Amino acid sequence: MSAEQEPPTKKQKPNYNFRKDEDYTRLEEKNPDLKKRKVAMIFGYAGTGYSGLQYNGVHKTIEKEIWENLILNGYVSKDNAVDLKKTGWQRCARTDKGVHALGNLISFKIQFNEKDKSKEEIEKEFISKMNATLPDQIKMFGCQRVTGGFDAKNSCSSRMYEYLLPTYSFIGPEKNKSGIYNELRDKNFNGGYDNYEDLENDKYWDDLKQLGIEKFGKELYEEIKNFKFSTDKEEALDPERISLYEKSKTLKAMETNFKNSYRISEKKLNDFRMMMSQYLGYHNFHNYTIGQSFKSASSFRYMININVEDPIVNNGIEWVKIKIHGQSFMLHQIRKMIAMAVLCCRYQCSKDLIQESFTSKRFNIPKAPPLGLYLNHPIFDFANKKLAQNGHLPIDFSRFEKEMDLLQKNHVFDKIYNVEVEENIYTTFFKFIDGFKFNNEISELSVQDKESKSTEELEQNSSNPFAFFINCKKRWDDDIENEILYIDDSNFKKMKEEEKEKKRLIRLEKRNERLAQEALEKKVSGAAEESKAEDVNKDEEVKSENTTSTEPKQDA
Structure with a gap:
C-alpha cells in the first residue's frame, strides 16, 4: 500500500440490540424467573x-389467532412479539383455506416460569x-420440551391426511343432457370407444325422472x-308462474332426498x-400442484399408505x-388426487390415465x-429416537386421542356434514x-369432418x-378384472419385490442361455x-514320409 493511500475503513455492523422505538428503550423489564425453552406445541383446529x-x-389465520x-x-x-421468526417459529404441516387439522405441531422458543413446577x-x-382464551374451534393439546435442533417441518418423517367424501359424488353426468354425457358416448370424441355405457348411472336418472312423473304427471x-326464474315484475306476479315456482321447489326437495x-x-x-391405489409409491406429482415442472426434483413424492374405508x-x-x-x-396435491380418482370412476376411465398423469404430459x-380434507396428525419416527436419547418425551399423538376425538366430533365432522x-x-x-362441452365448434362438425381428425387433434382444439x-x-372394460388392490405400502413393496425377483430370474435365465451358447460355440470351435490340428499333423507326417523316401541311400 502506498503512503498516499488511506487504509480501508471497516464496515460498521448494525446494532440489533434495540427496537426502533422513539426512546430506544426495552418494552418490558426482564423477569429472572422466566426461562426460554425450545418446545413442541401440539394443537388441533x-x-x-x-x-x-x-x-x-x-x-385471519390459525397461526395469527x-x-x-x-x-x-x-x-x-x-420484544419478540413483532416477528414470529425471533422465536424460531416452524410449523409441521401447512393447511389451506378451510382445511382442518385434528393434530398439528409447531416448534418454537417459549418463555416459562419453571420455579417450583414440574414438567x-x-x-x-x-x-x-x-x-x-382461544376460540372453541382451536384446541391446545400439549406443550413439551424438545432438543435445540428439533424442527417441526424437517424433523417430521411423514403425515397422515384424511378426506370425507359423500358417495353421491360418484353419480355420473345427468342423462340426455348436452355436454359430457353425450360426448362420452360418441366415438368421435371418446377416443374411438364403441361400447361406452354406464347402466348403473342411467338407472339412477331414469328412476329420478319416474319419481317426478309419478308426482306431477309427465x-x-x-x-x-x-321453468326458469324471472326477475320481471309482471312475470313474478303471474299466478301460473308462482304455482310453477312452488312446484319446482317441491321437485328440487324430492331430487335432493333421492x-x-x-x-x-x-x-x-x-x-x-x-384408482386410489395407483398413487402408492414414488411418483412425479407435477400435475397435482401448481408451478411445478416435470423435471423438478421436488415434484417427486412418496405415498406410504392409502386406505378407502x-x-x-x-x-x-x-x-x-x-x-x-x-x-x-405439495399445495393442492391431495385435493387433486381425490378429484382425479373420482372423475376417472364417474367417466369410466382406465387406471392407466392416472399412471399417464405421472409422465411429462x-x-x-x-x-x-x-371441505372434506383434514390433517389427522404428523408422525415423528426418527426424531422421537433422538428425543428419547436426550431424556425428552417422544411426540405421541395417541396421548391426546380423547381430545382429538372430541374436536373431530364437535367441530370438524359436524361442520363438514352441516x-x-x-x-x-x-x-x-x-x-x-x-x-363442459368438448368444444361447441367441434360438436357442430359433420360426422365426416370428425372422422377425418384424430382424437389428439380434437383434444388440442377443444x-x-x-x-x-x-x-x-x-x-x-380394458382393466384387468379382479385385480389385486394394493391399499398399503407393505403390499406395494411386496408387489415390487415380486416384480424385481421375476426380472432377476429372467436375467439369470438369459445369462445361463448366453453361457450355454458360449460354451457350445467354444466346444464347436475347439472341435x-x-x-x-489333426489335419496339420497328418500333413506333416505325410511330408516327413515323402522326404524319407526321396533321400539317397549312402554306401556302406
Whole structure:
C-alpha cells in the first residue's frame, strides 16, 4: 500500500440490540424467573372461517389467532412479539383455506416460569391458559420440551391426511343432457370407444325422472323442469308462474332426498379403491400442484399408505373416508388426487390415465372441494429416537386421542356434514365439471369432418380443459378384472419385490442361455481346431514320409 493511500475503513455492523422505538428503550423489564425453552406445541383446529394455517399479515389465520393468545398469556415477550421468526417459529404441516387439522405441531422458543413446577404442571397450566382464551374451534393439546435442533417441518418423517367424501359424488353426468354425457358416448370424441355405457348411472336418472312423473304427471313434470326464474315484475306476479315456482321447489326437495339416499355399489367402490391405489409409491406429482415442472426434483413424492374405508351413513347421507399416509405433500396435491380418482370412476376411465398423469404430459386436474380434507396428525419416527436419547418425551399423538376425538366430533365432522347439507358443495362442483362441452365448434362438425381428425387433434382444439377424461384411450372394460388392490405400502413393496425377483430370474435365465451358447460355440470351435490340428499333423507326417523316401541311400 502506498503512503498516499488511506487504509480501508471497516464496515460498521448494525446494532440489533434495540427496537426502533422513539426512546430506544426495552418494552418490558426482564423477569429472572422466566426461562426460554425450545418446545413442541401440539394443537388441533377446524379451519372453517380461516384463511389457512400460516400467519399472513392482516388475514385471519390459525397461526395469527394462536400467536396473539401466546402474547396475551405471557408466553412470548413483547420484544419478540413483532416477528414470529425471533422465536424460531416452524410449523409441521401447512393447511389451506378451510382445511382442518385434528393434530398439528409447531416448534418454537417459549418463555416459562419453571420455579417450583414440574414438567407436567407447566404443560397443564399452558393448556388451561391457552384454551381459556382461544376460540372453541382451536384446541391446545400439549406443550413439551424438545432438543435445540428439533424442527417441526424437517424433523417430521411423514403425515397422515384424511378426506370425507359423500358417495353421491360418484353419480355420473345427468342423462340426455348436452355436454359430457353425450360426448362420452360418441366415438368421435371418446377416443374411438364403441361400447361406452354406464347402466348403473342411467338407472339412477331414469328412476329420478319416474319419481317426478309419478308426482306431477309427465306434461307438468316437463314444464317444471323447463321453468326458469324471472326477475320481471309482471312475470313474478303471474299466478301460473308462482304455482310453477312452488312446484319446482317441491321437485328440487324430492331430487335432493333421492340423491341423499344414494348408496355406492360394491363394484364402484372397488374401482375407486383401485384408482386410489395407483398413487402408492414414488411418483412425479407435477400435475397435482401448481408451478411445478416435470423435471423438478421436488415434484417427486412418496405415498406410504392409502386406505378407502367402508362407507358410513350420517343424517341419511352415505360418506366414505379416504386415509392417505405420505412422506410429504405439495399445495393442492391431495385435493387433486381425490378429484382425479373420482372423475376417472364417474367417466369410466382406465387406471392407466392416472399412471399417464405421472409422465411429462400436462393434465389440467381440478381441485376437489377443501371441505372434506383434514390433517389427522404428523408422525415423528426418527426424531422421537433422538428425543428419547436426550431424556425428552417422544411426540405421541395417541396421548391426546380423547381430545382429538372430541374436536373431530364437535367441530370438524359436524361442520363438514352441516355445510354440505346446506350448500351442496360436492354436487355443485361435479355438476360444474359435467357442464363442459368438448368444444361447441367441434360438436357442430359433420360426422365426416370428425372422422377425418384424430382424437389428439380434437383434444388440442377443444376448449374443454378436462377433455382428457372424454378422450381417454382405455376404459374400465380394458382393466384387468379382479385385480389385486394394493391399499398399503407393505403390499406395494411386496408387489415390487415380486416384480424385481421375476426380472432377476429372467436375467439369470438369459445369462445361463448366453453361457450355454458360449460354451457350445467354444466346444464347436475347439472341435474344429482339434480337427484342423489333426489335419496339420497328418500333413506333416505325410511330408516327413515323402522326404524319407526321396533321400539317397549312402554306401556302406
